[in-house]
Amino acid sequence: MKVAITSKSNSLNSMMDSRFGRAEWLAVYDTQGKETAFHKNEAKEQQSGSGPQAAQYLADLGVNKVMSGDFGPKAKKALESLGIEMVVLKDEQPIENIIEKFK
Numbered sequence: 001m002k003v004a005i006t007s008k009s010n011s012l013n014s015m016m017d018s019r020f021g022r023a024e025w026l027a028v029y030d031t032q033g034k035e036t037a038f039h040k041n042e043a044k045e046q047q048s049g050s051g052p053q054a055a056q057y058l059a060d061l062g063v064n065k066v067m068s069g070d071f072g073p074k075a076k077k078a079l080e081s082l083g084i085e086m087v088v089l090k091d092e093q094p095i096e097n098i099i100e101k102f103k
Helices: 050-060 073-081 095-100
Strands: 002-007 025-030 035-040 065-068 085-088
Touching (some): 002 095, 025 050, 073 085
Parallel strands (some): 065 085
Antiparallel strands (some): 025 035
């Protein structure tokens, strides 16, 4: 399974970003290979529709689940239609702490 986490920068000790579509980075953890890859969220630069574009990007990466602090209505609809599970995290925490829960 691949799990995406919105991130403020591209390192394991960076903090989770509470925004989905406007997150700077997307950390993708592969639970089988036990590897994390950071992907720049190009959708964040869009004037509108950043959530659905980020959702499509995650689908293209083969992500099954995404964790963030908030998902806008358009992002929710897009993620649901792509079959990607959404998990809302209330407290911002380091990416490595979130990944530890999958190991």
